Amino acid sequence: MHHTVMDHLSMQDTFLHRLDARSKLIAVVVFTIVVISLRRTGVGIIAVSAVGPFAMLLVGRVPLKLAALQIGCLCPFIMIIAISSAFYDRSVVTIAFGAYELNTTQGAIGAVAIFARFAVTMMAIIALSATTRLSDLLAAFSSLGLPKILVMQIGLLYRYIFLIIDRACHMLGARAGRKLRYLGLRRELSTSAAMIASLFATSTQTAQRVSDAMMARGFDGTIRSLKKSTFSIADTVFLAAVCAYMALLLAVKGVI
Amino acid sequence: MAPVISINGFSYRYPDGTDGLYDISLDIAGGEKIALIGPNGSGKSTLLLAMGAFLHGHGSIVVDGVEANKKNAKQIRRAVGSVLQNPDEQLFMPTLLEDVAFGPLNMGLGDEEVLRRSMDALGIVGLDGMKHKAPHHLSAGQKRSAAIATILSMNPKIITMDEPDTSLDPRNRNNLTSLLKSLKQTLIIATCNIPFAAALCKRAVLIDSGKIIADGPVEEIITDEKLMQSHGLETAAIPESIDF
Amino acid sequence: MHMPNEILSLPVAGGSFAIAAVGLGTLCRVASRTISSEKASLMGIFGAFIFAAQMLNLPLPFPPGASGHLTGAVLLAIVLGPAAASVVMTSVIIIQCLVFQDGGLLALGCNIINLAIVPSFAGHTIYHLIAGARKTKFRIYAASIIACIAATILSAALVSIETAISGVIAVPFVTFLAFMSGVHFVIGIFEGVITASVLAYIYRARGDLINGVAGGSPRLSKAAFIVTLAGATIIIAVSISLVASAKPDGLEWSLQQSTAVSSESIETSTPGPANGWTSLAAVAGSALTMIVIWLVSKIFANRGGGKCITP
Ligand SMILES: Nc1ncnc2c1ncn2[C@@H]1O[C@H](COP(=O)(O)OP(=O)(O)O)[C@@H](O)[C@H]1O
Ligand SMILES: [Mg+2]
Numbered sequence: 185m186h187h188t189v190m191d192h193l194s195m196q197d198t199f200l201h202r203l204d205a206r207s208k209l210i211a212v213v214v215f216t217i218v219v220i221s222l223r224r225t226g227v228g229i230i231a232v233s234a235v236g237p238f239a240m241l242l243v244g245r246v247p248l249k250l251a252a253l254q255i256g257c258l259c260p261f262i263m264i265i266a267i268s269s270a271f272y273d274r275s276v277v278t279i280a281f282g283a284y285e286l287n288t289t290q291g292a293i294g295a296v297a298i299f300a301r302f303a304v305t306m307m308a309i310i311a312l313s314a315t316t317r318l319s320d321l322l323a324a325f326s327s328l329g330l331p332k333i334l335v336m337q338i339g340l341l342y343r344y345i346f347l348i349i350d351r352a353c354h355m356l357g358a359r360a361g362r363k364l365r366y367l368g369l370r371r372e373l374s375t376s377a378a379m380i381a382s383l384f385a386t387s388t389q390t391a392q393r394v395s396d397a398m399m400a401r402g403f404d405g406t407i408r409s410l411k412k413s414t415f416s417i418a419d420t421v422f423l424a425a426v427c428a429y430m431a432l433l434l435a436v437k438g439v440i
Numbered sequence: 441m442a443p444v445i446s447i448n449g450f451s452y453r454y455p456d457g458t459d460g461l462y463d464i465s466l467d468i469a470g471g472e473k474i475a476l477i478g479p480n481g482s483g484k485s486t487l488l489l490a491m492g493a494f495l496h497g498h499g500s501i502v503v504d505g506v507e508a509n510k511k512n513a514k515q516i517r518r519a520v521g522s523v524l525q526n527p528d529e530q531l532f533m534p535t536l537l538e539d540v541a542f543g544p545l546n547m548g549l550g551d552e553e554v555l556r557r558s559m560d561a562l563g564i565v566g567l568d569g570m571k572h573k574a575p576h577h578l579s580a581g582q583k584r585s586a587a588i589a590t591i592l593s594m595n596p597k598i599i600t601m602d603e604p605d606t607s608l609d610p611r612n613r614n615n616l617t618s619l620l621k622s623l624k625q626t627l628i629i630a631t632c633n634i635p636f637a638a639a640l641c642k643r644a645v646l647i648d649s650g651k652i653i654a655d656g657p658v659e660e661i662i663t664d665e666k667l668m669q670s671h672g673l674e675t676a677a678i679p680e681s682i683d684f
Numbered sequence: 685m686h687m688p689n690e691i692l693s694l695p696v697a698g699g700s701f702a703i704a705a706v707g708l709g710t711l712c713r714v715a716s717r718t719i720s721s722e723k724a725s726l727m728g729i730f731g732a733f734i735f736a737a738q739m740l741n742l743p744l745p746f747p748p749g750a751s752g753h754l755t756g757a758v759l760l761a762i763v764l765g766p767a768a769a770s771v772v773m774t775s776v777i778i779i780q781c782l783v784f785q786d787g788g789l790l791a792l793g794c795n796i797i798n799l800a801i802v803p804s805f806a807g808h809t810i811y812h813l814i815a816g817a818r819k820t821k822f823r824i825y826a827a828s829i830i831a832c833i834a835a836t837i838l839s840a841a842l843v844s845i846e847t848a849i850s851g852v853i854a855v856p857f858v859t860f861l862a863f864m865s866g867v868h869f870v871i872g873i874f875e876g877v878i879t880a881s882v883l884a885y886i887y888r889a890r891g892d893l894i895n896g897v898a899g900g901s902p903r904l905s906k907a908a909f910i911v912t913l914a915g916a917t918i919i920i921a922v923s924i925s926l927v928a929s930a931k932p933d934g935l936e937w938s939l940q941q942s943t944a945v946s947s948e949s950i951e952t953s954t955p956g957p958a959n960g961w962t963s964l965a966a967v968a969g970s971a972l973t974m975i976v977i978w979l980v981s982k983i984f985a986n987r988g989g990g991k992c993i994t995p
């Protein structure tokens with residue numbers, strides 16, 4: 185499962201892993217904003233914008249194959265939109281690359297640009313999640329002002345997907361062991377419903393016992409947490425580099 | 441010495457009509473280590489939950505001079521630390537340190553004190569090197585120790601544990617036994633592992649079908665073959681040292 | 685339908701983010717009031733439940749090879765009430781974005797509105813309006829299916845509206861709306877049938893759970909009704925006005941629009957022949973940089989090894 189892979193990657197120790205989650209989060213958000221604001225674009229600017237996330241992936245020791253696979257997995261929707269978008273805008277334009285010139289349509293350029301931006305921002309978010317533990321991201325969220333109850337629920341959610349997905353897998357295994365062929369929609373539906381319902385029942389019990397464990401330790405609805413700040417010189421250096429890179433991106437945008 | 445827990449004619453029935461406990465009377469002195477033994481479904485967990493003021497039935501439970509009712513629940517839970525049966529349900533925070541700090545933070549202590557207590561508790565169970573680990577990265581034995589640390593950091597007078605020996609291999613069980621032996625708190629341990637109970641406790645309380653069947657020195661109870669077998673338990677020799 | 689960043693404009697992303705933040709702030713407060721601290725872990729664990737339930741893929745008879753799964757917003761809204769369901773679905777969406785990279789970071793606001801808040805309120809309100817107090821099997825099915833269809837179509841309409849206002853892609857609103865609602869109509873029926881079967885199962889086998897979960901069976905509240913009515917009215921009104929502002933003939937409209945766009949966009953933003961060499965330089969420079977970074981990282985990787993730490 186993807187979450188276990190990401191979880192594992194986030195446990196590595198690299199320059200990027202040691203940075204404060206806030207600086208990485210801010211960097212990726214700012215980068216995404218800049219990339220999205222480059223509307224119809226040429227190959228040059230896209231190439232420049234790919235350098236940053238590419239470097240993050242490498243510094244963070246994220247397998248490039250994993251990133252490529254993930255982008256491939258999640259691209260169908262945006263592909264459909266980009267391609268159909270190309271169909272609706274057929275004004276002819278000429279693009280040039282070095283000495284080559286090519287006649288194509290505005291829509292086709294737009295489609296390629298949408299997809300390229302998608303790949304670039306995906307690389308950035310993959311780099312973020314593969315180099316930052318979710319617990320650190322959560323701490324970053326709460327210091328950036330997300331409601332505490334939401335942060336706590338996200339933490340619990342992440343904590344218990346490892347447990348409950350395991351349970352679901354056991355059920356699926358049991359189902360696969362007992363049935364050998366497609367049973368028809370009605371039967372499939374009712375077995376699925378029964379499985380989801382029983383998952384619901386066990387989740388309710390788990391929730392009850394976890395809540396008991398919280399009450400046992402004096403929880404009264406007020407969420408308290410240890411203050412921690414890990415902002416270091418490395419973060420300042422990183423953020424300065426990000427700023428310089430953004431300036432470069434915007435400068436290149438002006439030229440091209 | 442006045443008992444720290446005094447249970448008098450306590451009965452509890454689950455909302456669905458199942459009888460959980462029936463007419464339980466029990467006194468526990470400070471510093472005692474008690475094994476609560478009984479087959480599955482005998483009511484051990486129910487009794488521990490009642491001591492932690494999670495269930496409210498008929499009769500009275502007085503913990504450290506305070507009546508265990510809904511109103512006093514918070515106060516009771518400061519005195520009684522409950523280690524629940526499944527460590528996965530006890531460890532719910534993103535990292536070990538946050539988990540161990542959860543209790544002390546709720547007690548309203550300052551950050552420094554919380555951190556000190558948390559690190560102390562992790563040190564006692566030997567997990568201080570793993571404070572930033574997520575619970576799902578711990579082994580079964582480590583999870584068990586971590587669950588105990590989350591209670592130790594609150595420094596309660598009384599600690600209840602529900603089957604702390606399950607899913608542990610012999611070595612981890614041994615480690616757990618010596619850890620628990622070293623604790624000064626009053627310990628109430630529910631288990632159906634008789635050698636484990638014998639290695640740890642001087643007094644045993646045998647319950648079945650929600651009733652107390654026998655209460656006395658551990659060696660008397662666990663060597664009574666007829667008694668033990670009629671309640672689905674095994675007998676065991678008294679261990680010279682912790683070694684099983 | 686998780687929206688990616690790339691079909692949104694910055695103002696739409698920012699605006700929806702602000703709306704989602706305000707809405708969520710309120711909903712968090714309402715949810716923590718309705719769910720007592722004795723059930724503090726409920727929402728998080730139900731989030732994990734939703735993840736697991738989404739993994740149970742159900743093979744569909746048509747088209748061959750296709751499979752579907754529950755998304756769960758309406759089911760949660762029926763059981764937990766709209767506020768708590770919105771919070772749960774929001775945490776699911778945030779984890780899907782951060783851990784699974786599904787849905788863009790800038791599109792979070794849109795996704796929270798489309799997939800958490802709107803289906804929770806619409807699903808809850810419509811289900812309880814139709815199902816009423818006496819829950820026969822027929823009523824459960826009818827109510828769930830209608831609630832799910834309405835909820836998914838409202839989300840689909842919102843996706844279309846947000847895309848249209850952004851104006852990044854050239855597909856006309858009417859076409860996009862028709863396509864999205866068509867697909868989501870089918871998805872809604874599927875979602876409704878599963879939701880109903882799960883509910884029927886829970887009511888039958890574990891009726892105690894529904895009452896035990898959120899501290900009493902959630903009923904339709906006046907507030908939820910009003911919020912849903914207002915939200916649905918806005919979405920429908922905006923859709924209609926966007927449809928009305930377009931030319932009735934979709935193809936003709938798109939042709940006109942594309943000619944209009946082409947004349948201005950060539951001079952403003954299209955790379956023209958003049959800067960072909962700049963593009964080449966940028967690409968070459970970037971490629972070179974990436975190769976250097978890659979080589980350096982290889983050298984370091986060989987020296988340091990790819991070990992995991994135990995801090
Ligand atoms: N939540 C519950 N609802 C109804 N009955 C329960 C519940 N929990 C336990 N019981 C019943 O109460 C009895 C005692 O259970 P328990 O205290 O868990 O036993 P033990 O911990 O000794 O295995 C059993 O018959 C069990 O089925
Ligand atoms: Mg038990």
